[in-house]
Amino acid sequence: MLPTPPARSPKNTLRWLLIALLTLIVLFTLMALTARERQNTTAVENILHTALYPFQTAAGWMANRMRTTTEAVQELVRMRAENARLRTEVDELRHVQTLNEVMVLENRDLRAELGLRQQAGYHLLAAEVIVRQSSNWFQSVVINRGQRDGVRSKMAVINSRGMVGYIEKVTYTTATVRLLGDRDFQVPVRTDKSGEFGVLKGRGNDEDPVVEFPYNRDAQVEPGHVIVTSGLGTTIPGDLYIGTVTSVYMQDNNLVRSGTVKPGVDLNHLSFVQVVMTEPEVNQGADSP
Amino acid sequence: MRYWALLAILGIAFLLQTTVAGFLTIRGVHPDLLLATVVSFGLLFGPEVGLLGGGLAGFLLDVVYGRYMGLHILILASLGLAVGMVEQRVFKDSLVLPLLAGLVTSLMTQIATLTILAFFGWRVPLVTTMKTLIFPGALYSAMVTALVYSQIHRRLRYLRPDPRGAIHFIRRR
Numbered sequence: 001m002l003p004t005p006p007a008r009s010p011k012n013t014l015r016w017l018l019i020a021l022l023t024l025i026v027l028f029t030l031m032a033l034t035a036r037e038r039q040n041t042t043a044v045e046n047i048l049h050t051a052l053y054p055f056q057t058a059a060g061w062m063a064n065r066m067r068t069t070t071e072a073v074q075e076l077v078r079m080r081a082e083n084a085r086l087r088t089e090v091d092e093l094r095h096v097q098t099l100n101e102v103m104v105l106e107n108r109d110l111r112a113e114l115g116l117r118q119q120a121g122y123h124l125l126a127a128e129v130i131v132r133q134s135s136n137w138f139q140s141v142v143i144n145r146g147q148r149d150g151v152r153s154k155m156a157v158i159n160s161r162g163m164v165g166y167i168e169k170v171t172y173t174t175a176t177v178r179l180l181g182d183r184d185f186q187v188p189v190r191t192d193k194s195g196e197f198g199v200l201k202g203r204g205n206d207e208d209p210v211v212e213f214p215y216n217r218d219a220q221v222e223p224g225h226v227i228v229t230s231g232l233g234t235t236i237p238g239d240l241y242i243g244t245v246t247s248v249y250m251q252d253n254n255l256v257r258s259g260t261v262k263p264g265v266d267l268n269h270l271s272f273v274q275v276v277m278t279e280p281e282v283n284q285g286a287d288s289p
Numbered sequence: 290m291r292y293w294a295l296l297a298i299l300g301i302a303f304l305l306q307t308t309v310a311g312f313l314t315i316r317g318v319h320p321d322l323l324l325a326t327v328v329s330f331g332l333l334f335g336p337e338v339g340l341l342g343g344g345l346a347g348f349l350l351d352v353v354y355g356r357y358m359g360l361h362i363l364i365l366a367s368l369g370l371a372v373g374m375v376e377q378r379v380f381k382d383s384l385v386l387p388l389l390a391g392l393v394t395s396l397m398t399q400i401a402t403l404t405i406l407a408f409f410g411w412r413v414p415l416v417t418t419m420k421t422l423i424f425p426g427a428l429y430s431a432m433v434t435a436l437v438y439s440q441i442h443r444r445l446r447y448l449r450p451d452p453r454g455a456i457h458f459i460r461r462r
Contacts, residue, residue, distance in 0.1 A: 027359035034358040035409045041355065048352045055300075059308040067312055131353060132311025136319055136422050137402060138354050142307075169355050176355055183411065184356070204413075206317020268314050 037153075037184075041169050049142075049171040053130075056174075057144055060130035064271050122237055124158075124274040125149060130174070132270070139182040139204060140165075141270055146173045154235045156276040162241040162264030163187075163229065164273050175275070180209055180242065181267050189242060190230040194220040197230055200242060200261065206268075208246065213257045221248050227261050235278045290338075290449050295330065298441065299342055302326040303349050318425045323350065324398060325430065325437040327369045328390050333381060333441060334449065336373030343369030360405060364398050381442065384435055391434025395427040 041049075131142035145151045147170050155167045157177045165185065168178040178185055185202035189211060198213040211227055213219035225245045231238025243263040251258050306322045313320050323346040331339030347362035354361075372390060379386055400423065403413065441448070 024363070027363045030359035031357045031405070031409065034356055038355075045352055045355060048349075052353075055304055056307060059304045063308045063312065131307040135350070135354065136317075136321075136399070136426055137406065138356060140354065141311075142353065176353075183413075206314075268311065 038169060041171050045169075046171045049174050053144075053173045056130045056142065057128075060128065060144075064128070067269075067271070123277040125151065125277050127157075127175075127273050127275055129270045129273060137183070137204065139179040139185075139202065139267065140168060141177050141179065141273075142174050143177055143273060143275070144174060145275060146171050146175050148172055150277060151175045151275055152235075155278060156229070156236040156240055157273050158240055158276060159265055159270070159273045161266070162243060164265050164267070164270065166236060167275065177273070179267050180263060180265075181206065185209070187236060187242075188230045188232045188234060189227050190238075191219075191221055191245070192226040192228050194225065196221055197232070200227065208260050208262050209243075211245065211259050211261050212251070214255075217255060217257060219257045221245060221257065221259055223247055223259075225259075237276060237278055240276070290334070291447065294444075294448050295334070295338065295342065296345075299323075299326060299330075299346055302437070303346065306350075307353060315429065316421070316425065318422060318429050320433045321395065321426070321430050322433060322437065323365065324368070324395060325387075325391060325434040326441075327365050328372050328394050328434050329387065329438040329441045331369045331372030332376055332379065332386065332390060332438065333445060334373070335376040336370050339369030339371075339373030339376075340366050341369070343367070357406070357409065360402065363405070364401055367401075368394055368398055384439065387435045387438035388431045390438075391431035392427050394434075395430035396423065399423045399426055 125145060127143035127145040129141045130144050143157075151167060151170050153167050153170055157164045157166060163180060165177045165179040165182070166187065168176045170176075180187070180200065180202055181204060182202045183204035185200075187200050188197065189200045190197045196213055196219040197215055198211045198219070200209050200211045202209045211221075213221065223245050227242045227245060229236050229238055229240040229242065241264055243261045245259040246262045248257065248259040250256070302322045302325075310320050310322060327339060327343040327346055330342040343365035344362055347360075347365035350361040350365075351358040372394060403411070403418070403423075
């Protein structure tokens with residue numbers, strides 16, 4: 001039986017209450033300061049991220065290998081049937097590729113004739129996910145690329161299935177990617193068919209993001225339309241595939257047409273991603289993507 | 290008290306939370322290994338260890354997320370302290386204890402998180418969030434807490450060879 005602690009004096013209780021109050025004020029101030037997006041990370045964050053980097057890389061590597069092995073076994077079962085289907089698809093794609101090559105040449109010539117600038121290509125930087133979102137409220141991952149690799153905040157992050165998110169903050173060795181399902185995620189987009197401009201917003205909690213068209217109440221959007229980035233006013237280039245509209249509705253205020261978007265990427269199973277290394281001058285001055 | 294072992298447990302929980310937990314998502318709900326560890330620390334080692342463990346776990350999470358820094362410190366440190374307060378009043382060998390503690394603390398921390406985030410402009414559909422996130426999350430946390438608690442409890446003699454060896458700086462007077 002442990003001895004009962006002696007009763008505290010009122011003075012002592014008051015001292016602890018003051019400490020608790022002061023701690024609360026400090027923490028709430030810190031929260032308020034870091035609630036908005038930041039361009040730079042603090043020295044403490046840099047040091048801790050760098051210190052954690054080897055452990056996170058090792059743990060992430062093991063987790064990825066375990067997952068890859070499990071998936072490889074599952075894939076093997078599906079592989080035979082898929083192989084036959086893919087052979088047919090390859091033949092079809094070869095035909096499409098030939099057509100595309102002809103069209104690219106034709107497009108280049110036509111753009112030259114019209115005096116238009118060629119669409120800027122961008123360099124992609126491969127990165128491995130070393131830390132996954134571990135909260136029910138925030139959706140982000142940490143990748144093993146940072147300032148030393150030329151990564152900067154607000155760069156787009158994609159994988160073979162489309163846009164994953166954008167760089168939220170960068171340390172020397174790592175970068176945090178805000179995923180497009182995150183509640184604070186926003187990016188300007190457009191529909192590929194009707195060309196309607198809107199904003200894609202994350203909703204968190206594994207729910208599909210929504211696209212809002214605040215500029216046109218009668219936006220021509222239907223389920224099945226493809227959503228891509230618009231490239232307007234951000235470091236995120238245009239035409240990055242995001243997903244497909246699954247439903248369209250008017251918001252409660254009856255002013256903004258909105259739709260739910262099924263993303264191309266599976267945000268719960270990210271292992272490798274690519275950072276779109278856009279040039280700084282592409283930034284047109286907007287303060288958010 | 291072997292504090293280095295407690296630190297190691299917390300470190301492992303943090304690494305697992307930030308690497309493996311993403312793969313263990315069920316319908317968008319993540320297992321909360323750090324909450325489970327902090328609750329176990331509080332229940333087994335008292336308010337001081339709960340408070341410090343929760344504060345450290347929260348600090349690590351805040352650094353990783355980099356947003357609303359201080360949120361996790363506040364939530365987890367308060368949780369560790371509150372759970373630790375009942376340490377001497379509960380029967381530690383029962384598995385019902387961590388199940389119940391995991392359920393209740395997860396509900397409380399998620400509601401507290403949502404309330405604090407509402408101060409910063411977050412607006413979420415409350416009923417839907419309760420149904421899809423908070424209640425399933427509490428059930429998941431209850432199971433994870435029971436698992437973590439049982440593993441730490443099995444090593445209790447090693448972790449705390451001297452039952453009086455707690456941090457006493459808070460109760461000094």
